Amino acid sequence: MTKQIQRVTGMQDVLPDERRYWDAITAAAESLARRFGFQRIDLPIIEFEELFVRGVGQGSDFFVQKEMYTLAEADGSRITLRPEFTAGFMRAYIQNGLSNWTPPVKLYTIGPSFRRERPQAGRLRQHSQFNAEIMGEDDPAADVEVMMLAMSLYRELGFKGLTFQLNSTGCPVCKPGYIEKLVAYLDQHRDRLAAIDKERLTKNPLRVLDSKEPGMAELLADAPQIADHLCDDCQEHFADVRGLLDALDQTYTINFRLVRGIDYYTKTVFEVWQEGIGAQAALCGGGRYDGLAEDIGGPATPGVGFGSGIERIVLGMKEQGVEPPAAPPPPVYLAHFGGATKTAAAQLAFRLRAAGIGARVAFARRGRSLKSQMREADHHGARFVLIIGEDELAQGLVTVRPLAGGEQTRVPLADLVPWLQEQTAGGRPPTAA
RNA sequence: GCGGGUGUGGUGUAGGGGUUAACACGUCUGGUUGUGGCCCAGAAGAUCAUGGGUUCAAGUCCCAUCACUCGCCCCA
Structure with a gap:
């Protein structure tokens, strides 16, 4: 007998029983997105490698170098299966001249992305995301709106007891100064850092903040916090976001250890966590990326958005005991x-x-x-x-x-x-x- | 890339050195000549992940490989 061919590592077959969850999620997501005034677009799954190298490269060259599925074309160009969505969004926004649309431009998409990581609970090499972005708008209300879109989705699906994890990651004006202070503090306590954190300290100091090493919680409790080092603009933006969330009766946890590995994030960062679905507990991750457009050669364009992993929402639904209805069979x-x-x-x-x-x-x-x-x-x-x-x-x-x-x-x-x-x-x- | 766990019919499991690998669910057939579920009877379906080794004898012990899985890194 010839060798049986099986699934590629990290890929998943979504069989009908499982697919019920996907149907419920995408139906709710699309319906909500439309109610919020977002329009659907669909982007290529493949982009030039350059887009991601420049978009997400700086400071997080890890997955750019080791985790992207990149192919060499006969003409020497290098193309890549998208490892994330936001860079592609911004590329399409610039290339199609959406900056000339009446702002703000509110778009969403649903589709797969790829990263060559070791699979584990809630993490696959191919995973699908519901992604929504507001571009051309720096109003903190836009930040809150995408947050509300994410939370509304979970509510509509039947999730209970979810709250936001919220932080501000500053901007090019105030972030460098903060990082300096953080590095100085951590350097002082070098002896208490694990090897991995010492490495992060030099490569991507903010990442030390979400270290899982024992003893870090205590050490970081006394570390300088970004909230105390924001510039006036970021300070005001952060306050407005919190004020609006309060006005909307949203619960959130200010989490100064919440950071983003990717450099283009500015100001707002947020996640929503679901306990019990494994170590990868974030149902969504999002924030503001006012620095991205220029990174990839476009005009300065503010943007804010989030991605929510469909597979993780499915895990969350199971954890929460949410049962999607099965499509009725032919009578x-x-x-x-x-x-x-x-x-x-x-x-x-x-x-x-x-x-x-x-x-x-x-x-x-x-x-x-x-x-x-x-x-x-x-x-x-x-x-x-x-x-x-x-x-x-x-x-x-x-x-x-x-x-x-x-x-x-x-x-x-x-x-x-x-x-x-x-x-x-x-x-x-x-x-x- | 690194570490832990697990691989037995389609699925979930039992069997932890000794003849024909067990059970449940599922599948199929029959119990009416043209009538489902429940029930009853029967059948098909597994070279026990793969390759080596130890032994008189290996699903069972050892090693390797692969796959899956959980975690680290990183992230949805």
Whole structure:
């Protein structure tokens, strides 16, 4: 036997049972996004490597170098499976001249992204995100609006007890000064740092803040905090965001250890955590990225947005006990006895579907017992089995057997569509007794 | 890239050196000649992840590889 081919590491098959969750999530996300005035766009999954190198490269060259799926083209150009969304958003915004639209431009998308990481709970090499961005707007109210879009999604899906993790990461005016102070403090306590944190201290000092090493909580409690070192502009922005959240009765935790590895983030950063779904507990991560547009060669453009991982929302729904409804199965099953009755069943099935009535037809290469067809109908949750035999065919009618109880009757072919429409109008799910 | 755990029919499990690998669910068939669920009877389906080794004898012990999984790094 030849070797069986299997899934590529870190990829996932989303089977129907699981897909129910995805349907619920994307339906709620799209509906909400529209209510908020966001429009959907779809972006290429592949971009030039350069976009990500420049967009997310500085200060977080780790995944740029080691985690991107990059291919060399015959002409020497290098293209990359997108490892994140925001850079692509901004590229499209600039390239298509969306800056000339009446601001603010509010866009969302849903799709996969790729990172060559070691998979673990809540983290895959291919993962899907609901992503929403507001570009061309520096009003703190925009920050709060994307936060509310994320939170509304979770609420609408049935999540309870979620709160925001919130911080400000400053801006080019105040962030460097803060980092200096932080580094000075940590340097003073070098002996209390783990090897990994010493490394971070030189490479990306802010990351030391979300270190998971033991003892860091105590050490960091006395460290300089960004909130005390924001410039006036950032200070005011942060205060406005908090004020609006208060006015909207949103609970949030100011978390000075919440940071972003990517450099283009400025001012607001936020996440929403769901306990119990593993070490990767952030349902979403977002914030303001006023520095990105210039990084990738565009005009200075403020932006704020978030990404929420669909797979993590699914984990969260399971953790919270949220059950998405299954799509109702076709109410009608057509059984037959082969030959002319099989043809008639196929014809009738197409008529029913055209009339908006879901129908399955029995498949049978050769003859098949009615018993096995009935079993199949029941298994698939049909409410009515239409039996088409030689007798029925000759008389121009079908035998209708209701599976949930009730009288078996015969209905003339001509009357069948309205009859079934009336029977299935209630939209009751079939009783699977 | 580093560390821990786990690999037995489609799924979930039992079996922890000794003849034909067990159970549940699922699947299929039959119990009516044209009638589902529940029930009953039966059937199919596993070279026990792969490759080495130890042993008279290996799902069972050892090693390696691979896969999955959890965590670190990093992040949705």
